[in-house]
Amino acid sequence: MKLLLPLDVAHSYRESLNQLERLVPLETADVFLLYVAQNTSGLESILTSIGKARPHIDRELKERAKAVLDEVAEHLKDRCNSVITQIVQGSPPLAIEELAVIQNFDLIAMGATQTGGNPFYGLGSTAAHVVKHAPSSTLILRDGAKAEGNTIKVLFAVDGSPASLNAIRTVAGQLKSLAKEISVTVLTVVSIVGIWKFVAPVEFIASIEDNLNMAAQTILADADKALAEFGIKPDDLIVRSGEPANEIIKAARDTKADLIVLGAQGRTAVEQFFLGSVSHKASMHAPCSTVVVK
The missing domain is CATH 3.40.50.620 (HUPs)
Incomplete structure (x- = not known):
């Protein structure tokens, strides 16, 4: 390296x-x-x-x-x-x-x-x-939450994109070579761009949320499978709703993470247009060390 x-x-x-x-x-x-x-x-x-x-x-x-x-x-x-x-x-x-x-x-x-x-x-x-x-x-x-004993707590924030799966595989391989215990949490965030909540019917929004929640379970399953390639079993698989960068930061605090792992890009150009760079926002304001994998 x-x-x-x-x-x-x-x-x-x-x-x-x-x-x-x-x-x-x-x-x-x-x-x-x-x-x-x-x-x-x-x-x-x-x-x-x-x-x-x-x-x-x-x-x-x-x-x-x-x-x-x-x-x-x-x-x-x-x-x-x-x-x-x-x-x-x-x-x-x-x-x-x-x-x-x-x-x-x-x-x-x-x-x-x-x-x-x-x-x-x-x-x-x-x-x-x-x-x-x-x-x-x-x-x-960053000097974030201190690891307990020899354990490193890692939060993988995923969105189902090739970039986020690449981030999992890249960092998981590196973590396995460390002589330390690894505690892993995987997070995905369900988010509806704010403007649609004001202009779309309630039934339409509810239908979108249901579809997004189902997609989130698939995203977590794919992340779990990618980690399994390296013999890593997540301690928790989490779905949250809200603005992605903010929810990643909150989850890092809640789990007392030592490291957040992010892919460099979101799923689509439309998401990037509305949400901005989630990886950029999270890395700038996270409470612990953060790696943006490219």
Whole structure:
């Protein structure tokens, strides 16, 4: 597995690396540590006022970045297959996306919180851009509910699409290689776009809901079958009704999930038009780590 870890060298990295090591089998991973040095030209007047020239600040940042990258590489070298580091200049979201395209990474791991010492790019424009536009699967790391003992609680959110079934198979295979107990919940959400509730007859809405509930059972059965391919038996299969991203977030809280697994796309373009990107919304606001599989 080729794994890209973009680092923000201004913060400590240990808690995020602990999360990464819990959720990702690193033993076979080729890890690429990246720092993107943003251009400080827009801050030149401020830097000058405090007696710092822009070239001097740029050099200090890169020296600090190299020291942190070397420290993280030292930490990881005995835990993964290989580690390399690189410092580039530019816009973090664009640089990460471009490198992901060129290097064809299997996974990008990024931190979620903007405070509290998380070393990976925070949950802002950079993470949002990467989740939405990078071609690689993206893991957003959070300090969510703590696993009990050696158990990792995983919530698979499925919609019956090829993307969600691919997400199950991709992550289930990775989870099986972890030396940990896995507790799995599978969730699908029945949702009727709000506008139809106001313009359609009650009988029509009731008929749609019945059909959607029947379809939901088929979706759960397909997910159960996909997990069975890896010897995984879900602890629970859940159908909820409401706005998909909100229901996924609520279910993650209710189950005290450590990881939410999502496919990158919904079933249809119409659903995407009305509902927006469920995977994007959920990954941005989830209470625990989230992987969007592409």
